[in-house]
Amino acid sequence: MPRPPPRLFVEPGLGHALITTADAFLEPGFDRWSGDYGIGYGDGATALVLHHLPGSEGGRPADLILHSVATVAAPRLERMHRGDDPFGPAARSLGPKVDIRRTKKAFLQAEGMEAFTGTSAASLRSAVESCLVGAGLSATGDAPLRYVVAPRLGRKTIDLAYAPVLTKLTGAQLLRPGDDTGHLGAGDAAASLAELRTGRLLGPGEYALVVSAGAGFTWSCLLVSGT
Template identity: 55%
Template sequence: MRPTEPVGIAAAGLWLPEGRSYASDAVATGRLRERAAGELGHDSVPDAGDTAPPDAAVHAARLVLDASGVAADALDVLGHAWMYYQGHDLWSPAHYIARRLGASGALPVGVQQVCNGGAAAVALVSAWLATAESEPAARPRLGLVTTADRFAEPGFDRWAGDYGVAYGDGGTAVLLRRPAAPGDVLLLRSVATYAAPELEEMHRGTDPFMPAARDLRERVDMRATKRAYLRLHGVERFNEANERAIRAVVAEALCDAGMTASDPRLSHVVLPRFGAKTLTESWIPVLARCVDARPLDFGRATGHLGAGDALAGLAELVRRGLPAPGRAALVFSAGAGFTWSCLVVEAPAS
Protein backbone atom coordinates (compact mmCIF):
# COMPACT_ATOMS: atom_id res chain seq x y z
CA MET A 1 0.00 0.00 0.00
CA ARG A 2 1.39 3.35 -1.08
CA PRO A 3 -0.49 6.39 0.30
CA THR A 4 -1.56 8.84 -2.38
CA GLU A 5 -0.43 11.63 -0.08
CA PRO A 6 1.73 11.49 3.04
CA VAL A 7 0.10 9.94 6.10
CA GLY A 8 1.54 11.44 9.25
CA ILE A 9 2.25 9.52 12.41
CA ALA A 10 1.38 12.22 14.93
CA ALA A 11 2.45 10.12 17.93
CA ALA A 12 3.25 6.53 18.88
CA GLY A 13 3.06 5.05 22.36
CA LEU A 14 3.84 1.86 24.27
CA TRP A 15 2.33 1.10 27.68
CA LEU A 16 3.93 -1.68 29.74
CA PRO A 17 2.79 -2.87 33.17
CA GLU A 18 5.10 -2.76 36.17
CA GLY A 19 4.81 -6.49 36.88
CA ARG A 20 7.32 -8.96 35.43
CA SER A 21 7.31 -12.68 34.70
CA TYR A 22 10.76 -14.29 34.99
CA ALA A 23 12.31 -16.97 32.82
CA SER A 24 14.17 -18.32 35.86
CA ASP A 25 10.85 -19.05 37.58
CA ALA A 26 9.58 -20.92 34.52
CA VAL A 27 12.79 -22.99 34.49
CA ALA A 28 12.62 -23.64 38.25
CA THR A 29 9.05 -24.96 38.02
CA GLY A 30 9.88 -27.21 35.05
CA ARG A 31 7.73 -25.34 32.55
CA LEU A 32 10.73 -24.27 30.48
CA ARG A 33 14.03 -26.01 29.82
CA GLU A 34 17.14 -24.00 30.64
CA ARG A 35 18.45 -24.38 27.10
CA ALA A 36 15.16 -23.06 25.66
CA ALA A 37 15.32 -20.09 28.03
CA GLY A 38 18.80 -19.26 26.75
CA GLU A 39 17.61 -19.47 23.15
CA LEU A 40 14.76 -17.08 23.89
CA GLY A 41 17.15 -14.52 25.38
CA HIS A 42 14.68 -12.83 27.74
CA ASP A 43 15.41 -12.62 31.46
CA SER A 44 11.84 -11.45 32.02
CA VAL A 45 8.79 -10.10 30.19
CA PRO A 46 6.02 -7.71 31.31
CA ASP A 47 3.10 -9.26 33.22
CA ALA A 48 -0.10 -7.19 33.33
CA GLY A 49 -1.58 -8.97 36.34
CA ASP A 50 -5.19 -7.81 36.77
CA THR A 51 -5.07 -5.15 34.02
CA ALA A 52 -7.43 -6.20 31.24
CA PRO A 53 -6.05 -5.94 27.68
CA PRO A 54 -8.48 -3.24 26.48
CA ASP A 55 -7.53 -1.12 29.49
CA ALA A 56 -3.87 -1.48 28.47
CA ALA A 57 -4.88 -0.17 25.02
CA VAL A 58 -6.63 2.78 26.68
CA HIS A 59 -3.46 3.58 28.66
CA ALA A 60 -1.37 3.55 25.47
CA ALA A 61 -3.95 5.60 23.58
CA ARG A 62 -3.98 8.29 26.26
CA LEU A 63 -0.20 8.54 26.03
CA VAL A 64 -0.55 9.16 22.30
CA LEU A 65 -3.42 11.63 22.53
CA ASP A 66 -1.63 13.60 25.24
CA ALA A 67 1.62 13.69 23.24
CA SER A 68 -0.13 14.90 20.08
CA GLY A 69 -2.54 17.33 21.73
CA VAL A 70 -5.45 15.71 19.87
CA ALA A 71 -8.79 15.33 21.63
CA ALA A 72 -10.42 11.90 21.52
CA ASP A 73 -13.67 13.32 20.16
CA ALA A 74 -11.76 14.50 17.06
CA LEU A 75 -10.96 10.92 15.99
CA ASP A 76 -12.66 9.63 12.84
CA VAL A 77 -11.80 5.92 13.11
CA LEU A 78 -10.36 3.63 15.79
CA GLY A 79 -8.88 0.25 14.83
CA HIS A 80 -8.02 -2.20 17.60
CA ALA A 81 -6.05 -5.43 17.01
CA TRP A 82 -5.31 -8.30 19.36
CA MET A 83 -4.03 -11.85 19.45
CA TYR A 84 -5.45 -13.41 22.63
CA TYR A 85 -8.56 -13.21 24.83
CA GLN A 86 -9.69 -9.66 25.58
CA GLY A 87 -11.80 -10.40 28.66
CA HIS A 88 -15.30 -11.25 27.38
CA ASP A 89 -16.60 -14.00 25.14
CA LEU A 90 -18.80 -12.13 22.67
CA TRP A 91 -17.98 -8.43 22.74
CA SER A 92 -16.22 -5.63 20.85
CA PRO A 93 -13.09 -4.33 22.62
CA ALA A 94 -12.76 -1.59 19.98
CA HIS A 95 -16.06 -0.04 21.07
CA TYR A 96 -15.04 -0.28 24.73
CA ILE A 97 -11.77 1.54 24.00
CA ALA A 98 -13.62 4.26 22.08
CA ARG A 99 -16.07 4.68 24.96
CA ARG A 100 -13.33 4.85 27.61
CA LEU A 101 -11.44 7.47 25.59
CA GLY A 102 -14.51 9.56 24.79
CA ALA A 103 -14.05 8.99 21.05
CA SER A 104 -17.76 9.43 20.40
CA GLY A 105 -17.34 10.39 16.74
CA ALA A 106 -14.99 7.55 15.79
CA LEU A 107 -15.90 4.37 13.95
CA PRO A 108 -14.58 1.50 16.13
CA VAL A 109 -13.28 -1.50 14.17
CA GLY A 110 -11.73 -4.76 15.41
CA VAL A 111 -8.87 -6.24 13.38
CA GLN A 112 -8.07 -9.93 13.80
CA GLN A 113 -4.88 -11.07 12.07
CA VAL A 114 -3.23 -12.64 15.11
CA CYS A 115 0.35 -11.39 15.67
CA ASN A 116 0.33 -9.30 12.50
CA GLY A 117 -2.83 -7.49 13.58
CA GLY A 118 -1.20 -4.18 14.50
CA ALA A 119 0.47 -3.79 11.12
CA ALA A 120 -2.74 -4.87 9.38
CA ALA A 121 -4.71 -2.26 11.36
CA VAL A 122 -2.25 0.47 10.36
CA ALA A 123 -2.72 -0.47 6.70
CA LEU A 124 -6.52 -0.63 6.96
CA VAL A 125 -6.93 2.61 8.91
CA SER A 126 -4.52 4.40 6.53
CA ALA A 127 -6.57 3.17 3.57
CA TRP A 128 -9.79 4.28 5.29
CA LEU A 129 -8.34 7.75 5.84
CA ALA A 130 -7.27 7.91 2.20
CA THR A 131 -10.77 7.15 0.92
CA ALA A 132 -12.72 9.24 3.42
CA GLU A 133 -14.28 12.39 2.00
CA SER A 134 -12.32 15.46 3.00
CA GLU A 135 -12.43 18.88 1.42
CA PRO A 136 -9.01 20.50 0.94
CA ALA A 137 -9.85 23.20 3.46
CA ALA A 138 -11.39 20.82 6.00
CA ARG A 139 -9.57 19.50 9.04
CA PRO A 140 -7.25 16.51 8.67
CA ARG A 141 -8.73 13.04 9.08
CA LEU A 142 -7.54 11.25 12.21
CA GLY A 143 -7.24 7.52 12.86
CA LEU A 144 -6.13 5.81 16.06
CA VAL A 145 -4.70 2.28 15.97
CA THR A 146 -4.36 0.32 19.21
CA THR A 147 -3.27 -3.17 20.22
CA ALA A 148 -3.28 -4.97 23.54
CA ASP A 149 -2.69 -8.48 24.81
CA ARG A 150 -2.41 -10.21 28.19
CA PHE A 151 -1.16 -13.79 28.08
CA ALA A 152 -2.61 -14.87 31.39
CA GLU A 153 -2.65 -18.18 33.21
CA PRO A 154 -4.21 -20.67 33.30
CA GLY A 155 -5.16 -20.65 29.63
CA PHE A 156 -1.83 -19.44 28.25
CA ASP A 157 1.75 -20.25 29.25
CA ARG A 158 3.74 -17.25 28.02
CA TRP A 159 7.07 -19.13 28.32
CA ALA A 160 6.24 -22.60 27.03
CA GLY A 161 3.13 -22.22 24.86
CA ASP A 162 5.15 -21.77 21.65
CA TYR A 163 8.55 -22.44 20.12
CA GLY A 164 11.09 -19.62 19.85
CA VAL A 165 8.81 -16.95 21.32
CA ALA A 166 8.06 -15.66 24.83
CA TYR A 167 4.93 -13.54 25.20
CA GLY A 168 4.83 -10.22 27.05
CA ASP A 169 1.82 -8.10 28.03
CA GLY A 170 1.24 -4.51 27.02
CA GLY A 171 -0.68 -1.96 25.01
CA THR A 172 0.36 0.11 22.00
CA ALA A 173 -1.14 3.02 20.07
CA VAL A 174 -0.38 5.07 16.98
CA LEU A 175 -2.21 8.21 15.85
CA LEU A 176 -2.42 8.59 12.06
CA ARG A 177 -3.21 11.87 10.32
CA ARG A 178 -4.11 12.52 6.68
CA PRO A 179 -2.74 14.67 5.27
CA ALA A 180 0.42 14.82 7.33
CA ALA A 181 0.97 18.01 9.30
CA PRO A 182 3.97 19.88 10.69
CA GLY A 183 4.95 18.33 13.98
CA ASP A 184 4.18 14.73 12.97
CA VAL A 185 6.97 12.58 14.40
CA LEU A 186 7.13 10.22 11.41
CA LEU A 187 5.70 9.85 7.92
CA LEU A 188 4.22 6.53 6.81
CA ARG A 189 5.58 5.98 3.30
CA SER A 190 4.27 2.49 2.60
CA VAL A 191 2.96 -0.76 4.06
CA ALA A 192 3.55 -4.10 2.33
CA THR A 193 1.98 -7.41 3.36
CA TYR A 194 2.48 -10.99 2.17
CA ALA A 195 0.31 -13.95 3.14
CA ALA A 196 0.95 -17.69 2.93
CA PRO A 197 -2.41 -19.34 3.77
CA GLU A 198 -0.92 -22.79 3.07
CA LEU A 199 0.77 -22.44 6.47
CA GLU A 200 -2.44 -21.97 8.52
CA GLU A 201 -2.13 -25.63 9.47
CA MET A 202 0.82 -24.79 11.75
CA HIS A 203 -1.63 -23.44 14.32
CA ARG A 204 -4.33 -26.06 13.65
CA GLY A 205 -2.29 -29.24 13.30
CA THR A 206 -4.46 -32.33 13.20
CA ASP A 207 -6.83 -31.06 15.89
CA PRO A 208 -10.58 -31.40 15.25
CA PHE A 209 -12.78 -28.32 15.15
CA MET A 210 -14.27 -27.69 18.59
CA PRO A 211 -17.49 -25.87 19.69
CA ALA A 212 -15.79 -23.59 22.25
CA ALA A 213 -12.38 -22.30 23.19
CA ARG A 214 -10.04 -24.75 24.99
CA ASP A 215 -12.53 -27.63 24.84
CA LEU A 216 -9.69 -29.83 23.54
CA ARG A 217 -6.88 -28.66 25.84
CA GLU A 218 -6.87 -26.66 29.05
CA ARG A 219 -4.12 -24.39 27.68
CA VAL A 220 -3.29 -22.90 24.31
CA ASP A 221 -0.57 -25.21 22.94
CA MET A 222 1.00 -23.96 19.73
CA ARG A 223 3.83 -26.44 20.20
CA ALA A 224 1.41 -29.35 19.74
CA THR A 225 -0.03 -28.03 16.47
CA LYS A 226 3.43 -27.14 15.13
CA ARG A 227 4.75 -30.63 15.95
CA ALA A 228 1.84 -32.13 14.04
CA TYR A 229 2.56 -29.87 11.07
CA LEU A 230 6.28 -30.66 11.07
CA ARG A 231 5.63 -34.40 11.19
CA LEU A 232 3.62 -34.07 7.99
CA HIS A 233 5.60 -31.43 6.10
CA GLY A 234 9.00 -30.92 7.70
CA VAL A 235 10.63 -27.60 8.50
CA GLU A 236 11.91 -26.62 5.05
CA ARG A 237 8.48 -25.68 3.73
CA PHE A 238 8.13 -23.03 6.42
CA ASN A 239 11.74 -21.82 6.17
CA GLU A 240 11.40 -21.31 2.43
CA ALA A 241 8.08 -19.48 2.84
CA ASN A 242 9.52 -17.27 5.58
CA GLU A 243 12.49 -16.16 3.46
CA ARG A 244 10.27 -15.67 0.40
CA ALA A 245 7.84 -13.54 2.43
CA ILE A 246 10.51 -11.35 4.02
CA ARG A 247 12.09 -10.70 0.64
CA ALA A 248 8.69 -9.94 -0.91
CA VAL A 249 7.56 -7.42 1.71
CA VAL A 250 10.92 -5.64 1.69
CA ALA A 251 10.92 -5.33 -2.10
CA GLU A 252 7.31 -4.13 -2.29
CA ALA A 253 7.56 -1.72 0.64
CA LEU A 254 10.73 -0.10 -0.70
CA CYS A 255 9.34 0.14 -4.23
CA ASP A 256 6.14 1.78 -3.01
CA ALA A 257 8.20 4.19 -0.92
CA GLY A 258 10.33 5.13 -3.94
CA MET A 259 13.46 3.63 -2.39
CA THR A 260 15.99 0.89 -3.14
CA ALA A 261 17.68 -1.66 -0.89
CA SER A 262 20.89 0.39 -0.88
CA ASP A 263 19.18 3.77 -0.55
CA PRO A 264 21.34 5.97 1.70
CA ARG A 265 18.17 7.26 3.41
CA LEU A 266 17.47 3.80 4.82
CA SER A 267 19.24 3.59 8.16
CA HIS A 268 17.48 1.04 10.40
CA VAL A 269 15.48 -2.19 10.34
CA VAL A 270 13.23 -2.84 13.36
CA LEU A 271 12.90 -6.58 13.96
CA PRO A 272 9.80 -8.34 15.31
CA ARG A 273 10.03 -9.18 19.02
CA PHE A 274 10.79 -12.87 18.71
CA GLY A 275 13.30 -15.01 20.61
CA ALA A 276 17.00 -14.38 20.03
CA LYS A 277 17.60 -17.70 18.24
CA THR A 278 14.65 -17.18 15.89
CA LEU A 279 15.92 -13.73 14.92
CA THR A 280 19.53 -14.87 14.55
CA GLU A 281 18.69 -17.88 12.39
CA SER A 282 15.53 -16.91 10.48
CA TRP A 283 15.43 -13.10 10.20
CA ILE A 284 18.74 -11.31 10.45
CA PRO A 285 20.56 -13.35 7.75
CA VAL A 286 17.67 -12.91 5.30
CA LEU A 287 17.43 -9.17 5.92
CA ALA A 288 21.20 -8.79 5.56
CA ARG A 289 20.84 -10.09 2.01
CA CYS A 290 17.92 -7.72 1.33
CA VAL A 291 18.91 -4.29 2.66
CA ASP A 292 21.90 -2.25 3.75
CA ALA A 293 20.61 -1.06 7.11
CA ARG A 294 21.27 -1.71 10.79
CA PRO A 295 18.94 -4.23 12.49
CA LEU A 296 17.41 -3.13 15.80
CA ASP A 297 16.15 -5.70 18.33
CA PHE A 298 13.92 -3.86 20.79
CA GLY A 299 12.33 -6.98 22.22
CA ARG A 300 14.82 -8.27 24.81
CA ALA A 301 12.96 -6.64 27.72
CA THR A 302 9.40 -7.16 26.41
CA GLY A 303 9.20 -10.43 24.54
CA HIS A 304 6.65 -10.76 21.77
CA LEU A 305 3.74 -8.34 22.33
CA GLY A 306 1.12 -10.30 20.42
CA ALA A 307 -0.45 -7.99 17.84
CA GLY A 308 1.65 -5.05 19.05
CA ASP A 309 5.18 -5.63 17.73
CA ALA A 310 5.02 -3.18 14.82
CA LEU A 311 3.39 -0.38 16.81
CA ALA A 312 5.78 -0.94 19.71
CA GLY A 313 8.62 -0.65 17.21
CA LEU A 314 7.29 2.69 16.01
CA ALA A 315 6.98 3.91 19.60
CA GLU A 316 10.56 2.91 20.37
CA LEU A 317 11.86 4.67 17.26
CA VAL A 318 10.11 7.85 18.38
CA ARG A 319 11.40 7.50 21.95
CA ARG A 320 14.98 7.16 20.70
CA GLY A 321 14.72 9.93 18.12
CA LEU A 322 15.24 7.52 15.24
CA PRO A 323 15.66 7.63 12.36
CA ALA A 324 17.48 10.95 11.90
CA PRO A 325 15.62 13.70 10.01
CA GLY A 326 15.34 12.81 6.35
CA ARG A 327 16.23 9.16 7.01
CA ALA A 328 13.96 6.10 6.94
CA ALA A 329 13.45 2.79 8.72
CA LEU A 330 11.73 -0.52 8.01
CA VAL A 331 9.45 -1.92 10.75
CA PHE A 332 8.45 -5.60 10.63
CA SER A 333 5.85 -7.89 12.10
CA ALA A 334 4.69 -11.42 11.33
CA GLY A 335 2.09 -13.80 12.63
CA ALA A 336 0.14 -17.01 12.32
CA GLY A 337 -1.69 -17.57 9.11
CA PHE A 338 1.01 -16.83 8.10
CA THR A 339 1.25 -13.11 7.31
CA TRP A 340 4.27 -10.80 7.17
CA SER A 341 4.25 -6.99 7.01
CA CYS A 342 6.84 -4.27 6.47
CA LEU A 343 6.23 -0.56 7.15
CA VAL A 344 8.46 2.15 5.73
CA VAL A 345 8.57 5.25 7.93
CA GLU A 346 10.56 8.41 7.41
CA ALA A 347 11.51 11.13 9.84
CA PRO A 348 10.49 14.56 8.44
CA ALA A 349 13.43 16.67 7.34
CA SER A 350 14.18 19.43 9.83
Protein backbone atom coordinates in the same frame (compact mmCIF):
# COMPACT_ATOMS: atom_id res chain seq x y z
CA MET B 1 4.56 11.29 -1.55
CA PRO B 2 3.57 9.40 1.63
CA ARG B 3 0.14 7.84 1.44
CA PRO B 4 -2.17 7.77 4.46
CA PRO B 5 -4.15 4.61 5.22
CA PRO B 6 -6.99 3.96 2.73
CA ARG B 7 -9.84 5.44 4.78
CA LEU B 8 -7.91 8.63 5.55
CA PHE B 9 -6.98 8.79 1.89
CA VAL B 10 -10.53 8.58 0.55
CA GLU B 11 -12.26 10.63 3.28
CA PRO B 12 -10.53 14.04 3.41
CA GLY B 13 -12.76 15.15 6.27
CA LEU B 14 -11.44 12.34 8.44
CA GLY B 15 -8.23 13.94 9.61
CA HIS B 16 -7.05 11.50 12.26
CA ALA B 17 -7.20 7.79 13.03
CA LEU B 18 -6.42 6.13 16.36
CA ILE B 19 -5.07 2.58 16.14
CA THR B 20 -4.92 0.49 19.31
CA THR B 21 -3.86 -3.04 20.26
CA ALA B 22 -4.03 -5.06 23.48
CA ASP B 23 -3.06 -8.64 24.26
CA ALA B 24 -2.69 -10.68 27.44
CA PHE B 25 -1.20 -14.19 27.40
CA LEU B 26 -2.47 -15.57 30.68
CA GLU B 27 -2.66 -18.85 32.53
CA PRO B 28 -4.39 -21.23 32.54
CA GLY B 29 -5.03 -20.91 28.82
CA PHE B 30 -1.45 -20.19 27.78
CA ASP B 31 2.05 -20.53 29.22
CA ARG B 32 3.87 -17.38 28.11
CA TRP B 33 7.30 -18.92 28.78
CA SER B 34 7.05 -22.43 27.40
CA GLY B 35 3.94 -22.42 25.22
CA ASP B 36 6.03 -21.78 22.09
CA TYR B 37 9.58 -22.26 20.85
CA GLY B 38 12.05 -19.42 21.38
CA ILE B 39 9.46 -16.72 22.13
CA GLY B 40 8.43 -15.10 25.39
CA TYR B 41 4.98 -13.52 25.27
CA GLY B 42 4.34 -10.18 26.98
CA ASP B 43 1.08 -8.54 28.03
CA GLY B 44 0.76 -5.02 26.71
CA ALA B 45 -1.22 -2.37 24.89
CA THR B 46 -0.22 0.17 22.24
CA ALA B 47 -1.78 3.20 20.60
CA LEU B 48 -0.76 5.44 17.73
CA VAL B 49 -2.35 8.33 15.86
CA LEU B 50 -2.23 8.61 12.08
CA HIS B 51 -2.98 11.89 10.35
CA HIS B 52 -2.40 13.83 7.16
CA LEU B 53 0.81 15.73 6.66
CA PRO B 54 0.90 19.49 7.33
CA GLY B 55 -0.66 21.42 4.48
CA SER B 56 -3.22 18.72 3.71
CA GLU B 57 -6.52 19.11 5.52
CA GLY B 58 -4.97 20.88 8.48
CA GLY B 59 -2.55 18.12 9.46
CA ARG B 60 -0.15 18.75 12.35
CA PRO B 61 3.62 18.14 12.36
CA ALA B 62 4.47 14.45 12.44
CA ASP B 63 6.91 12.55 14.64
CA LEU B 64 7.40 9.95 11.90
CA ILE B 65 6.20 9.90 8.30
CA LEU B 66 4.60 6.69 7.06
CA HIS B 67 5.55 6.03 3.44
CA SER B 68 4.38 2.52 2.70
CA VAL B 69 2.77 -0.57 4.20
CA ALA B 70 2.84 -4.14 2.88
CA THR B 71 1.49 -7.45 4.16
CA VAL B 72 2.05 -10.94 2.78
CA ALA B 73 0.21 -14.06 3.98
CA ALA B 74 1.13 -17.73 3.70
CA PRO B 75 -2.06 -19.68 4.49
CA ARG B 76 -0.29 -23.01 3.91
CA LEU B 77 1.38 -22.47 7.30
CA GLU B 78 -1.83 -22.12 9.33
CA ARG B 79 -1.34 -25.70 10.53
CA MET B 80 1.73 -24.53 12.46
CA HIS B 81 -0.76 -23.36 15.10
CA ARG B 82 -3.38 -26.06 14.54
CA GLY B 83 -1.35 -29.20 13.94
CA ASP B 84 -3.50 -32.27 13.39
CA ASP B 85 -6.45 -30.82 15.31
CA PRO B 86 -9.72 -30.21 13.48
CA PHE B 87 -11.07 -26.68 13.23
CA GLY B 88 -12.82 -25.76 16.47
CA PRO B 89 -15.78 -23.48 17.12
CA ALA B 90 -13.90 -21.35 19.66
CA ALA B 91 -10.54 -20.90 21.32
CA ARG B 92 -9.57 -23.83 23.57
CA SER B 93 -12.68 -25.76 22.60
CA LEU B 94 -10.50 -28.85 22.00
CA GLY B 95 -8.43 -28.57 25.17
CA PRO B 96 -7.78 -26.43 28.24
CA LYS B 97 -4.48 -24.90 27.06
CA VAL B 98 -3.00 -23.49 23.85
CA ASP B 99 0.18 -25.50 23.17
CA ILE B 100 1.98 -24.14 20.12
CA ARG B 101 4.92 -26.48 20.59
CA ARG B 102 2.61 -29.44 20.11
CA THR B 103 1.00 -28.08 16.94
CA LYS B 104 4.33 -27.03 15.44
CA LYS B 105 5.73 -30.50 16.04
CA ALA B 106 2.76 -32.01 14.20
CA PHE B 107 3.21 -29.65 11.24
CA LEU B 108 6.96 -30.26 10.97
CA GLN B 109 6.53 -34.02 11.16
CA ALA B 110 4.04 -33.89 8.30
CA GLU B 111 5.58 -31.16 6.13
CA GLY B 112 9.25 -30.88 7.14
CA MET B 113 11.29 -27.89 8.27
CA GLU B 114 11.90 -26.68 4.71
CA ALA B 115 8.17 -26.17 4.23
CA PHE B 116 8.36 -23.54 6.94
CA THR B 117 11.78 -21.98 6.37
CA GLY B 118 11.37 -21.76 2.58
CA THR B 119 7.90 -20.25 2.75
CA SER B 120 8.88 -17.90 5.56
CA ALA B 121 11.92 -16.56 3.70
CA ALA B 122 10.00 -16.07 0.45
CA SER B 123 7.10 -14.32 2.19
CA LEU B 124 9.36 -12.05 4.22
CA ARG B 125 11.31 -11.13 1.10
CA SER B 126 8.09 -10.36 -0.77
CA ALA B 127 6.80 -8.13 2.05
CA VAL B 128 10.06 -6.16 2.24
CA GLU B 129 10.31 -5.70 -1.51
CA SER B 130 6.65 -4.69 -1.86
CA CYS B 131 6.98 -2.13 0.93
CA LEU B 132 10.09 -0.54 -0.56
CA VAL B 133 8.73 -0.51 -4.09
CA GLY B 134 5.47 0.98 -2.80
CA ALA B 135 7.48 3.97 -1.58
CA GLY B 136 9.41 4.28 -4.83
CA LEU B 137 12.63 2.87 -3.35
CA SER B 138 14.88 0.15 -4.69
CA ALA B 139 14.50 -3.39 -3.39
CA THR B 140 18.00 -4.47 -4.43
CA GLY B 141 19.89 -3.74 -1.20
CA ASP B 142 20.75 -0.10 -1.92
CA ALA B 143 17.63 1.56 -0.46
CA PRO B 144 18.55 4.49 1.84
CA LEU B 145 17.62 2.68 5.04
CA ARG B 146 19.30 3.45 8.35
CA TYR B 147 17.56 0.67 10.26
CA VAL B 148 15.52 -2.43 9.72
CA VAL B 149 13.60 -3.37 12.86
CA ALA B 150 13.02 -7.08 13.51
CA PRO B 151 9.83 -8.47 15.04
CA ARG B 152 9.71 -8.86 18.83
CA LEU B 153 10.51 -12.56 18.76
CA GLY B 154 13.23 -14.63 20.41
CA ARG B 155 16.85 -14.11 19.41
CA LYS B 156 17.19 -17.64 18.01
CA THR B 157 14.09 -17.14 15.84
CA ILE B 158 15.41 -13.80 14.55
CA ASP B 159 18.84 -15.27 13.81
CA LEU B 160 17.34 -18.22 11.95
CA ALA B 161 14.41 -16.77 10.03
CA TYR B 162 14.84 -12.98 9.84
CA ALA B 163 18.38 -11.63 10.16
CA PRO B 164 19.83 -13.33 7.04
CA VAL B 165 16.99 -12.20 4.77
CA LEU B 166 16.67 -8.67 6.17
CA THR B 167 20.42 -8.01 6.17
CA LYS B 168 20.86 -9.26 2.61
CA LEU B 169 17.86 -7.37 1.24
CA THR B 170 18.37 -4.02 2.96
CA GLY B 171 21.99 -3.71 4.03
CA ALA B 172 20.68 -1.66 6.98
CA GLN B 173 21.55 -1.98 10.65
CA LEU B 174 19.32 -4.59 12.26
CA LEU B 175 17.56 -3.56 15.47
CA ARG B 176 16.28 -6.30 17.79
CA PRO B 177 13.65 -4.76 20.09
CA GLY B 178 11.64 -6.61 22.67
CA ASP B 179 14.17 -7.67 25.31
CA ASP B 180 12.10 -5.81 27.89
CA THR B 181 8.64 -6.62 26.49
CA GLY B 182 8.67 -9.97 24.73
CA HIS B 183 6.30 -10.59 21.83
CA LEU B 184 3.31 -8.25 22.17
CA GLY B 185 1.10 -9.94 19.61
CA ALA B 186 -0.58 -7.35 17.42
CA GLY B 187 1.28 -4.55 19.21
CA ASP B 188 4.78 -5.39 17.99
CA ALA B 189 4.88 -2.88 15.13
CA ALA B 190 3.37 0.00 17.10
CA ALA B 191 5.76 -0.63 20.01
CA SER B 192 8.72 -0.57 17.64
CA LEU B 193 7.51 2.69 16.09
CA ALA B 194 7.24 4.14 19.59
CA GLU B 195 10.85 3.20 20.32
CA LEU B 196 12.04 4.83 17.10
CA ARG B 197 10.17 7.98 18.13
CA THR B 198 11.08 8.19 21.81
CA GLY B 199 14.71 7.28 21.13
CA ARG B 200 14.93 9.86 18.34
CA LEU B 201 16.69 7.25 16.26
CA LEU B 202 15.76 8.75 12.88
CA GLY B 203 16.91 12.15 11.68
CA PRO B 204 15.13 14.11 8.94
CA GLY B 205 14.97 12.05 5.78
CA GLU B 206 16.36 8.88 7.40
CA TYR B 207 14.34 5.71 6.81
CA ALA B 208 13.55 2.64 8.90
CA LEU B 209 11.71 -0.50 7.89
CA VAL B 210 9.66 -1.99 10.74
CA VAL B 211 8.87 -5.69 10.38
CA SER B 212 6.24 -7.69 12.25
CA ALA B 213 4.92 -11.23 11.97
CA GLY B 214 1.76 -13.01 13.06
CA ALA B 215 0.31 -16.47 13.24
CA GLY B 216 -1.52 -17.72 10.26
CA PHE B 217 1.12 -16.77 8.95
CA THR B 218 1.52 -13.13 7.94
CA TRP B 219 4.48 -10.77 7.56
CA SER B 220 4.04 -6.99 7.53
CA CYS B 221 6.39 -4.09 6.86
CA LEU B 222 6.02 -0.36 7.51
CA LEU B 223 8.43 2.13 5.99
CA VAL B 224 8.81 5.33 8.01
CA SER B 225 11.19 8.28 8.01
CA GLY B 226 12.18 10.96 10.50
CA THR B 227 11.12 14.59 10.34
